[in-house]
Amino acid sequence: MIKANNPALKSWVHVPEHSDFPIQNLPFGVFRTPGLQPRLCTAIGEHIADLQVLSEHGFFDDLGLPREVFRQPSLNAFMALGKDKTRAVRNRLSEILDDDLDEWDASELAEYFLHRQADVSMLLPVAVGDYTDFYSSREHATNVGTMFRGKENALMPNWLHLPVGYHGRASSIIPSGTPVRRPMGQQMPQDAEAPVFGPSKLLDFELEMGFVVGQETALGERVPVGEAEDYIFGLILFNDWSARDIQKWEYVPLGPFLGKSFASTVSPWVVTLDALEPFRISGPVQDPEPLPYLKTAGAHSFDIQLSVAIQPEGGTEKQVCKSNFKYLYWSMAQQLAHHTVNGCNLRVGDMMASGTISGPTPDSYGSMLELSWRGSKPLDMPDGSQRKFIHDGDTVIMRGWCEKDGVRIGFGEANGKVLPAQ
Amino acid sequence: MIKANNPALKSWVHVPEHSDFPIQNLPFGVFRTPGLQPRLCTAIGEHIADLQVLSEHGFFDDLGLPREVFRQPSLNAFMALGKDKTRAVRNRLSEILDDDLDEWDASELAEYFLHRQADVSMLLPVAVGDYTDFYSSREHATNVGTMFRGKENALMPNWLHLPVGYHGRASSIIPSGTPVRRPMGQQMPQDAEAPVFGPSKLLDFELEMGFVVGQETALGERVPVGEAEDYIFGLILFNDWSARDIQKWEYVPLGPFLGKSFASTVSPWVVTLDALEPFRISGPVQDPEPLPYLKTAGAHSFDIQLSVAIQPEGGTEKQVCKSNFKYLYWSMAQQLAHHTVNGCNLRVGDMMASGTISGPTPDSYGSMLELSWRGSKPLDMPDGSQRKFIHDGDTVIMRGWCEKDGVRIGFGEANGKVLPAQ
Numbered sequence: 134m135i136k137a138n139n140p141a142l143k144s145w146v147h148v149p150e151h152s153d154f155p156i157q158n159l160p161f162g163v164f165r166t167p168g169l170q171p172r173l174c175t176a177i178g179e180h181i182a183d184l185q186v187l188s189e190h191g192f193f194d195d196l197g198l199p200r201e202v203f204r205q206p207s208l209n210a211f212m213a214l215g216k217d218k219t220r221a222v223r224n225r226l227s228e229i230l231d232d233d234l235d236e237w238d239a240s241e242l243a244e245y246f247l248h249r250q251a252d253v254s255m256l257l258p259v260a261v262g263d264y265t266d267f268y269s270s271r272e273h274a275t276n277v278g279t280m281f282r283g284k285e286n287a288l289m290p291n292w293l294h295l296p297v298g299y300h301g302r303a304s305s306i307i308p309s310g311t312p313v314r315r316p317m318g319q320q321m322p323q324d325a326e327a328p329v330f331g332p333s334k335l336l337d338f339e340l341e342m343g344f345v346v347g348q349e350t351a352l353g354e355r356v357p358v359g360e361a362e363d364y365i366f367g368l369i370l371f372n373d374w375s376a377r378d379i380q381k382w383e384y385v386p387l388g389p390f391l392g393k394s395f396a397s398t399v400s401p402w403v404v405t406l407d408a409l410e411p412f413r414i415s416g417p418v419q420d421p422e423p424l425p426y427l428k429t430a431g432a433h434s435f436d437i438q439l440s441v442a443i444q445p446e447g448g449t450e451k452q453v454c455k456s457n458f459k460y461l462y463w464s465m466a467q468q469l470a471h472h473t474v475n476g477c478n479l480r481v482g483d484m485m486a487s488g489t490i491s492g493p494t495p496d497s498y499g500s501m502l503e504l505s506w507r508g509s510k511p512l513d514m515p516d517g518s519q520r521k522f523i524h525d526g527d528t529v530i531m532r533g534w535c536e537k538d539g540v541r542i543g544f545g546e547a548n549g550k551v552l553p554a555q
Numbered sequence: 556m557i558k559a560n561n562p563a564l565k566s567w568v569h570v571p572e573h574s575d576f577p578i579q580n581l582p583f584g585v586f587r588t589p590g591l592q593p594r595l596c597t598a599i600g601e602h603i604a605d606l607q608v609l610s611e612h613g614f615f616d617d618l619g620l621p622r623e624v625f626r627q628p629s630l631n632a633f634m635a636l637g638k639d640k641t642r643a644v645r646n647r648l649s650e651i652l653d654d655d656l657d658e659w660d661a662s663e664l665a666e667y668f669l670h671r672q673a674d675v676s677m678l679l680p681v682a683v684g685d686y687t688d689f690y691s692s693r694e695h696a697t698n699v700g701t702m703f704r705g706k707e708n709a710l711m712p713n714w715l716h717l718p719v720g721y722h723g724r725a726s727s728i729i730p731s732g733t734p735v736r737r738p739m740g741q742q743m744p745q746d747a748e749a750p751v752f753g754p755s756k757l758l759d760f761e762l763e764m765g766f767v768v769g770q771e772t773a774l775g776e777r778v779p780v781g782e783a784e785d786y787i788f789g790l791i792l793f794n795d796w797s798a799r800d801i802q803k804w805e806y807v808p809l810g811p812f813l814g815k816s817f818a819s820t821v822s823p824w825v826v827t828l829d830a831l832e833p834f835r836i837s838g839p840v841q842d843p844e845p846l847p848y849l850k851t852a853g854a855h856s857f858d859i860q861l862s863v864a865i866q867p868e869g870g871t872e873k874q875v876c877k878s879n880f881k882y883l884y885w886s887m888a889q890q891l892a893h894h895t896v897n898g899c900n901l902r903v904g905d906m907m908a909s910g911t912i913s914g915p916t917p918d919s920y921g922s923m924l925e926l927s928w929r930g931s932k933p934l935d936m937p938d939g940s941q942r943k944f945i946h947d948g949d950t951v952i953m954r955g956w957c958e959k960d961g962v963r964i965g966f967g968e969a970n971g972k973v974l975p976a977q
Binding site: 302304316383392483 | 685690713717720721722723724725726727736738739740741750774777798801806807808809810811814817818843846848893896897898899901977
């Protein structure tokens with residue numbers, strides 16, 4: 134067992150019950166307070182710990198880290214140090230925050246490096262180089278395929294043989310809390326002769342998780358599937374906002390473009406693979422057997438509970454979806470091995486999202502398209518209104534957490550409020 | 556007329572006949588010599604001029620530029636200064652290199668800032684944020700559509716209404732001269748029951764041009780089509796290498812992915828829109844009329860001659876394609892306006908490629924897929940061999956140039972040699 138994951142550990146910082154951030158989590162993020170440059174931090178209970186201040190006080194001196202690595206607007210330089218170093222920092226944070234350890238006790242310095250989360254702004258944690266979106270939930274692909282091509286042809290012939298994916302837009306990936314403007318664009322109304330231009334009428338979320346690449350590869354290099362997890366620094370929540378009407382008109386034959394590129398919302402915290410280790414489980418059985426370069430031994434999925442809620446302007450939120458990362462057919466290791474099998478190079482900060490994570494039951498579908506079955510089954514909201522898709526003023530809130538042995542490892546939120554088109 | 560474009564100008568640096576780089580061009584690039592950090596340069600005849608050295612000698616002192624802008628591994632910081640500044644630098648370079656001007660004459664300093672192009676390494680000129688590939692040649696889309704769906708359904712219903720495009724991979728964009736490794740990947744052989752894994756057998760080039768974004772936009776901002784060219788710094792040659800067999804198996808329904816992401820080759824020189832101004836012409840008539848947000852007045856295409864040659868290992872090159880940028884149906888202004896119409900933000904260094912530029916005649920088709928019509932019409936090479944697609948050891952060489960009034964504005968080459976799969 135990784136020492137920092139020990140369920141018996143307790144922090145001298147108060148961690149409320151059901152907090153996403155006990156001492157066993159210690160995710161990484163980037164924050165800003167007024168007047169100061171962005172810097173790296175971890176989360177503990179309702180606080181963040183400023184890694185730059187800890188570094189200045191010598192807590193990482195024996196780890197051989199470059200000084201400037203914590204005073205950065207992104208995690209990239211930190212991640213690029215490699216897993217040995219980043220793991221050592223997480224382990225040291227565990228010691229610093231542990232209420233049972235004297236050697237690294239920093240509680241007397243709390244006022245210098247602890248801030249209430251409510252008092253800081255969390256920024257986009259990663260400077261994203263390339264962003265790739267996969268399509269790895271069999272249930273989601275089957276649901277969408279059934280709607281658009283009928284039950285018999287729901288899955289395309291390639292789907293069970295490779296993790297289908299496509300390149301997405303990196304510039305418009307935004308941190309939780311950033312409002313999302315309803316996009317304008319071309320749509321082809323049913324039975325119309327020509328397309329029209331206007332605000333998307335079918336604005337949707339997609340419940341996804343993403344992983345962040347922490348180690349680069351050379352152009353021409355293939356990452357063996359058995360080593361792929363070494364290249365993954367950690368995971369985030371990912372809302373792949375989608376304008377279904379724009380997407381439908383534009384996407385043949387080259388794939389989604391403006392129907393997706395207006396915004397993607399991520400959680401501010403990157404939870405390390407180390408912290409998720411206790412929740413490792415096997416994914417679905419794969420039949421047909423994948424080609425050798427995609428074949429893995431062992432467990433490569435994670436038991437991460439996921440939820441989506443919609444909160445109308447001024448109203449109370451309603452949970453509309455409850456899903457789980459474990460439903461994904463293709464693992465992250467398979468996605469990464471596939472991505473590099475042609476020699477495509479990875480860079481630190483690249484982000485790869487899972488595709489919509491839908492489960493087997495209707496309440497586990499990860500998009501309004503599926504939940505309302507193309508608008509034919511509207512959802513009832515607490516205020517008496519209904520939702521086929523997302524309304525202006527709605528805030529979409531994604532959450533994710535693992536739970537076991539009394540320890541909850543959470544991701545915080547990926548939320549975004551929809552503003553009217555302009 | 557832009558002063559620096561005056562056909563009467565001559566440089567004190569020798570410019571051979573048919574050079575791509577007379578004093579009227581002055582493109583921008585990034586070079587390195589052994590032992591020195593990368594820095595910015597322009598091209599003149601068979602030389603490059605080191606902008607950092609010129610800056611150190613005070614030639615740009617009155618232009619109000621930050622000192623470090625020329626000592627960079629990419630043009631990004633320079634482009635981000637804005638067109639007023641970058642235009643002033645090009646105009647000043649014109650004065651510095653002009654044989655008729657005393658005030659800024661730098662000929663006595665030639666040994667300090669001029670290098671033979673053969674003596675320096677040209678690097679990737681731009682740190683590419685996001686890369687988008689369009690599909691804007693009607694002839695190319697029709698050819699490919701005819702091959703795969705028949706003549707009646709060649710163009711998809713959306714094609715004449717919007718510039719179809721998709722996100723591409725930025726990490727694997729490489730400068731001319733970088734070898735390209737034949738990619739491995741999944742393919743589905745005809746009549747097979749399961750896919751196989753191996754080297755691509757149908758390796759192809761795509762003759763494209765790309766433009767580089769020189770000014771950022773905010774998330775949620777739309778760029779009016781009439782202002783779109785203000786956001787374009789300049790143009791490059793672009794070879795969108797494609798593995799047709801990998802692409803064919805993977806691309807439904809989300810578009811090209813590993814069939815393209817193993818490499819894209821660009822020319823080392825970014826030719827400014829200013830330098831191309833004398834070659835501005837109208838593009839094809841657009842019928843049906845585009846929606847208002849895509850409607851432009853005036854001429855928004857450019858008369859840029861393009862060619863592709865294949866040079867087998869140890870053999871002589873053969874020109875296999877002669878095309879022209881003017882054949883593109885959708886203009887760069889329309890591409891950029893469309894790209895931002897949903898509020899997607901642009902960043903300095905973003906690259907947008909045109910899609911394969913095929914003309915109306917078979918010798919103007921911009922890919923082997925079209926030139927050999929899916930392999931049914933092999934091309935004869937000087938050494939007696941034939942080509943349906945690209946062989947190991949072949950170097951694919953793309954060239955582009957404008958010519959008028961005795962002035963030739965060229966792009967240099969985008970070339971890449973294919974190495975065997977590994």
